[in-house]
Amino acid sequence: MEYVVQTKDLSKTFAGKTAVDHVNINIRRGDIYGFIGENGAGKTTFMRMLCGLAEPTGGTMRLFESGDLEKQRRRIGCTIENPAIYPAMTAEENLEVYRILLGITDKNIVPELLDFVGLGGFGKKKTRDFSLGMKQRLMIAIAMIGDPEFLILDEPMNGLDPMGIKEVRDLLLELNKEKKLTIIISSHILDELSRMATCYGIIHRGALVDEFTARELERRRRRNLKIVTDNPDKTERLLKTSVSANFETMPDGAIVLYDRLETAADINRMLISNGIAVSALSPGEQNLEGYFMDLMGGKIA
Amino acid sequence: MNMIKSEFYKLKKTKVFYICLLACVALAVFSVILAGAIQAGVLVRGVEEASEAAEPLTGVSLLEQTLGLDFLPTIIAIFVSVFVAGEFVNGAMKNYVSKGYNRVGTYLSKFLVCGAAVMTMYIVNITLACTIGSMIWGFDPTGLATAGSIAAMVLSEGLLLLAYTSVFVLLAMWLRSNGASVAVNICVVSLFSTVLMLTAFITGDSITLANYWISGNVSALATIAPESGAVLQGVIVGFCYLIGGTVIGSLLFKKQDIK
Numbered sequence: 001m002e003y004v005v006q007t008k009d010l011s012k013t014f015a016g017k018t019a020v021d022h023v024n025i026n027i028r029r030g031d032i033y034g035f036i037g038e039n040g041a042g043k044t045t046f047m048r049m050l051c052g053l054a055e056p057t058g059g060t061m062r063l064f065e066s067g068d069l070e071k072q073r074r075r076i077g078c079t080i081e082n083p084a085i086y087p088a089m090t091a092e093e094n095l096e097v098y099r100i101l102l103g104i105t106d107k108n109i110v111p112e113l114l115d116f117v118g119l120g121g122f123g124k125k126k127t128r129d130f131s132l133g134m135k136q137r138l139m140i141a142i143a144m145i146g147d148p149e150f151l152i153l154d155e156p157m158n159g160l161d162p163m164g165i166k167e168v169r170d171l172l173l174e175l176n177k178e179k180k181l182t183i184i185i186s187s188h189i190l191d192e193l194s195r196m197a198t199c200y201g202i203i204h205r206g207a208l209v210d211e212f213t214a215r216e217l218e219r220r221r222r223r224n225l226k227i228v229t230d231n232p233d234k235t236e237r238l239l240k241t242s243v244s245a246n247f248e249t250m251p252d253g254a255i256v257l258y259d260r261l262e263t264a265a266d267i268n269r270m271l272i273s274n275g276i277a278v279s280a281l282s283p284g285e286q287n288l289e290g291y292f293m294d295l296m297g298g299k300i301a
Numbered sequence: 302m303n304m305i306k307s308e309f310y311k312l313k314k315t316k317v318f319y320i321c322l323l324a325c326v327a328l329a330v331f332s333v334i335l336a337g338a339i340q341a342g343v344l345v346r347g348v349e350e351a352s353e354a355a356e357p358l359t360g361v362s363l364l365e366q367t368l369g370l371d372f373l374p375t376i377i378a379i380f381v382s383v384f385v386a387g388e389f390v391n392g393a394m395k396n397y398v399s400k401g402y403n404r405v406g407t408y409l410s411k412f413l414v415c416g417a418a419v420m421t422m423y424i425v426n427i428t429l430a431c432t433i434g435s436m437i438w439g440f441d442p443t444g445l446a447t448a449g450s451i452a453a454m455v456l457s458e459g460l461l462l463l464a465y466t467s468v469f470v471l472l473a474m475w476l477r478s479n480g481a482s483v484a485v486n487i488c489v490v491s492l493f494s495t496v497l498m499l500t501a502f503i504t505g506d507s508i509t510l511a512n513y514w515i516s517g518n519v520s521a522l523a524t525i526a527p528e529s530g531a532v533l534q535g536v537i538v539g540f541c542y543l544i545g546g547t548v549i550g551s552l553l554f555k556k557q558d559i560k
Contacts, residue, residue, distance in 0.1 A: 051399035054558040073401025080399070081560075084392030089314055097393075101307035101400065142396060152399075 002029040003065055004150050004182045005050060011058035011206075012045050019045040021206035022059065027184060027199075029149075032176055034197030035186040036292055042206040043186045044081060047154050050184070051078045064149075077143030078152035083135035084142075087128035091119050091138050094127060095145060102146040113141040118167060132159030140168065144175075151175070153185040157192060165189070169196055194288040202295060210295060221286040222294070225257040225264055227271075228280035235276055242270055254280075304397075304406060308414035312384070318418055321380040325373065325422045329429035332367050333437070360435030361446045361525060367430040368458045369523030371516070374465050374490045377419050381466060382482035384418070385411060385473035394559055408551040412470045419466045423459055450525040457522045457532055460539035464515050465490070467546030474554050490516065515542055 005027040012020040020042045027033045037043045048054040049061065052073055063072035085094050095110045114120045117137040122130075127138060136159055143151055151172075157165050173196060175181040187193045193200075200217065202210040212220065229235045232253040239245055245260040260267070264281060271278050286294070312318055340358055367373075388394045388411075397407055431440075468489060473482040494516035501509060511517035518535040521527060527535075 048558070051395070052401065053395055053398055053560075055556065070401050070403060073399060076399065076401070078395075078399045080395055082392055084395045086311070086314070086393055087391055088316060093314055097307055097310055098396065098400075100310050101303050101397070101402075103303040146400075 003027065004029050004031075004063065005184070006062040006065070007059060008061075009059035010046070010049060010056055010061055012042075012049060012054060013057045018206050020049070020056075023203070023206075023208045025201055025208060025211070027182060029182050030176070030180050030198075031182055032172070032196050032198045033182075033184040034193040034200040035184055035203065036190065036193070036200060036288075037186070037203035038296065041203045043203055044154055045206075046203065047078070047152050047184065047186065048080055050152055051076065051080060053080065074146070075149045076152060077146070077148035077150070078154075079136075079139040079143050079156055080152070080154045083132070083139040085127050085135060085138055088126060090124055091122055091127055091130075091134075091141075094138060095141060098142055098145045104146065109145065113145060116144075117141045117171070133161060133164045136160055137164070137168070140171070147179075149181060151181060151183045151185075153183060155186055155188070157187050157189050165192055172196060190289040190292055191287060200288075202292065204296065217288065217291065221291055222258055223261055223283065223285045225261050225267075226280065226282045226284055227255045227257060227267070227278065228253070229255075229271060230277040230279065234274070235271060238271065238274055238276070239267075243267060256284075304402060304410040305413060308410050309417075312414055312418055315384060317380055317383040317387075321376050322422055322425060324376050325426040326429060328372050328376070329367065329426050330433065332370070332372075332430050333363060333433045336363055336366055336434070337437070357443070358434065358438045359442060360431045360438065360440040361451065363434030363438075364427055364431045364451070365454070365523050365525065367427055368454065369520050371490055373423065373426055374462065374516075374519070375487060377422065377462065377465060378469050378486035378490050379483055380418065380422070381415050381469035382473050382486050383479055384415060385470055386477055386479045386482040389474075389477035389559070390479055392560075398559055404555045405551045408470075408474065408554045409547070411474070412467065412547055412550070415466050415470055416463055419462055420459065423462055427455065446525045453532055454522060454525055454527075457535050457539065458519065460536060460543070461515050461519050461522070464539040464542035464546070467543045467550070468515070471546045471550035471553070474550055474557075477560075513538060515539070 003026055005025060007023055007025045009022040009024065010020060011018065011022055023042075023046060035043050035047070045054060049056050050063070052069060061069065063069055064075060066072050086097065089097075091114055092110055095113060099107070099110055111120060114122075117140050119134060119137055119141065127135065130138065136156055140153070140156060143153070156168060160168060169192060172183060172185070176183060185193065185196070197214060199213045200211065201208055227235065232249060232255060235255055236249060239247055239255065239257070243260055243263070245257050247255050247257040249255050257267075261283070264283070268278055268281055336358055398404065469486045472485050472489070476482045476485060494511060494514060497510045497514050497517070501511070504510065512534065515538060518531075518538050521531045522535045
């Protein structure tokens with residue numbers, strides 16, 4: 001199995017404050033690694049160390065199973081935090097800077113990449129006049145120039161409209177599938193992340209608190225039973241007294257039951273016999289966001 | 302090599318370079334007008350002593366005057382600050398470093414391209430001032446200047462400007478902000494030399510600190526007949542700041558986290 005990133009006790013301290021605390025991460029070739037954490041958890045600092053923008057204060061890191069980080073970083077494309085572009089230049093000129101830098105002789109790569117990210121045909125428009133979404137797309141194009149094998153994307157969905165988010169997602173999935181590109185991506189849009197990632201790492205206060213594959217997440221997610229009735233208050237009372245189950249009431253009045261799921265038929269009968277009209281009784285399971293919130297709640301507590 | 306090519310491409314696309322180049326042209330024209338006006342003013346006043354004392358204007362004397370002024374280093378300070386610090390302000394430096402390029406190489410390519418731009422501004426400025434002056438008053442009617450003395454003056458002043466560039470690049474890379482870099486670099490040109498002159502009150506005649514700073518040497522070498530030892534001192538000071546600034550700057554940049 002080939003690893004693209006291997007870190008061992010990777011740490012970063014700023015003026016006595018630990019931003020990344022002994023993080024051990026292994027990313028395999030072909031993975032889409034979803035990196036999750038609240039603001040200030042250390043995601044960006046970790047990614048900056050991978051890119052060579054910040055020097056680790058402890059631990060070691062290997063890229064493509066090599067310790068020669070400078071050389072291996074030529075095989076990486078990244079977007080970290082805000083879009084880093086030249087505002088007085090057009091999208092084409094921005095890409096041209098990196099085409100020359102990387103010594104790519106094929107000039108067609110620039111319009112091809114712009115078309116690929118949906119920025120073809122913006123001609124003389126300066127990037128300072130671009131929307132945030134357009135800037136994000138341009139950053140992805142910049143990250144992709146030079147045919148990288150590994151993309152490091154820090155919040156690439158920021159500022160994108162729903163259509164743009166879908167386009168970027170499809171683009172990344174295509175790159176992963178067609179070109180076997182390995183991707184580490186951080187995002188606060190966990191639902192979106194769960195549609196792409198093949199494995200996840202959760203970072204909290206600088207420490208990696210959990211790492212699991214998408215398949216493991218399937219197993220770990222809590223199953224539930226959603227009950228919709230014409231009388232949520234009475235339903236709540238009955239569930240408390242008769243079933244003593246763990247549940248919560250949603251803002252729309254639906255009740256989500258987390259245990260005693262095997263007794264769904266009995267619960268239904270009990271509610272009907274108490275004069276409650278049950279309009280829906282559907283099984284479901286926790287999404288990535290719910291799992292993350294549970295995990296964070298547990299850690300913080 | 303690709304890094305330098307890429308830097309030149311950015312320079313070609315950077316507005317601040319053309320604005321500063323235009324300022325150098327305006328500065329050359331302004332220095333000719335100013336010199337002419339001062340001479341005319343002296344003659345109009347009819348003060349015989351003054352008119353006798355005033356040296357006749359020539360293309361060479363105009364070159365000397367242009368080189369002795371602080372205007373060109375100020376323009377260069379602004380250009381370098383915006384060109385270098387802008388890279389951090391818009392975040393593009395992240396892209397460079399994350400592509401795995403050597404930090405020292407990145408710093409040196411930046412410095413080399415700044416140096417080339419500064420030399421272009423310098424050549425445009427002095428050529429224009431000297432050409433206009435020569436067209437009006439003649440190049441050197443008195444025949445005092447030799448090719449060697451002019452070359453020594455132009456080359457040593459060029460070296461001192463490169464030394465300034467090295468200091469400006471260091472500060473801009475360190476400060477990483479357009480506003481702060483412009484302010485500090487302008488202070489380096491104008492305020493720092495004044496502070497050094499003031500220290501003469503403390504140190505007395507025993508040591509003249511201004512001799513060890515670029516600005517003092519820029520003034521001392523802005524003549525075709527410098528004092529004995531001035532050229533050597535200027536060249537040593539120039540090389541010290543040029544090499545020292547580049548070495549310190551690249552080492553600082555190597556250790557610097559980039560945001």
